[in-house]
Amino acid sequence: MSGLALSVGALAVTVTLAVGCASLGAAAAHATRLSATADAAALAAADTASGLLSGIPCERAAEVAARGGASLSACDMDGLVATVHIEAGFGLLPAAARARAGPPP
Known part of the structure; x- marks a missing residue:
């Protein structure tokens, strides 16, 4: 019986790690997409x-x-330089990104 308990425990740990890694990967992809949108x-x-x-x-913007x-949460213009803040949820968690664009100094 102890072999069965050990197998079920190992399987539970493996599934938990797999779900955690998949969630981290999805969050990283969402952050990259949000940054590109900003x-x-x-x-x-x-x-x-x-x-x-x-x-x-x-x-x-x-x-x-x-x-x-x-969604655009803030947009500031300083001459030709634009600074934007955008937000998009990731599941139940909020996610935000900021970007700045304009001519070189």
């Missing part, structure tokens, strides 16, 4: 501010963030 939103705002695209910079599955 970069794209900041670039869109900076391009709009420079006149390369038409529209209002922060509205353009909000559109890009929404297409990436996130």
Whole structure:
């Protein structure tokens, strides 16, 4: 009977580790996707501010963030430099990213 208990315990530990590793991998992928969305939103705002695209910079950033599955929580323009903060949940946990784009100094 002790062999069965040991096998069930080992299986439980293995499953727990596998689920934990899969969750960490999914969280890392979500963070990468969210960071890329923030970069794209900041670039869109900076391009709009420079006149390369038409529209209002922060509205353009909000559109890009929404297409990436996130919401724009803050957008600051300093001349042609755009700084955006976006948010998107990961399961029950909040996730956020920030990006900045503009011409070189």
